[in-house]
Amino acid sequence: MHEAGIARSIAGALRGRQLDGRRVVLHVHGGDHDPDAFEASLRFHLQLEAPELAAVALELVRDPAPRLCVRCGARFSAARPDQPCPECGGASLSLEEHEQVEIELVG
Numbered sequence: 675m676h677e678a679g680i681a682r683s684i685a686g687a688l689r690g691r692q693l694d695g696r697r698v699v700l701h702v703h704g705g706d707h708d709p710d711a712f713e714a715s716l717r718f719h720l721q722l723e724a725p726e727l728a729a730v731a732l733e734l735v736r737d738p739a740p741r742l743c744v745r746c747g748a749r750f751s752a753a754r755p756d757q758p759c760p761e762c763g764g765a766s767l768s769l770e771e772h773e774q775v776e777i778e779l780v781g
């Protein structure tokens with residue numbers, strides 16, 4: 675599973691960092707998985723990889739990413755894979771095949 679690898683990277687990046695009183699914002703973009711299922715799976719794997727992060731406020735935010743409409747070929751930007759094409763309302767595919775996650779420490 676792709677989420678297991680992402681969780682391992684996040685756990686590695688946060689290991690040894692001073693997180694007391696800080697929020698961790700995970701910016702997710704790209705991919706075509708259902709956002710809620712992806713988030714649930716990522717949180718599950720994070721719990722396995724880094725149980726110590728249970729006390730840290732982890733927030734997932736969906737950032738816009740490039741998509742291609744499969745009906746009319748329009749390119750547009752959308753945060754969620756189920757957002758319809760603004761031109762024709764069709765479904766689309768992510769131009770970034772897999773979800774990418776960037777870590778932001780707040781506070």
Ligand SMILES: [Zn+2]
Pocket residue numbers: 743744745746747748759760761762763764
């Ligand atoms: Zn379209």
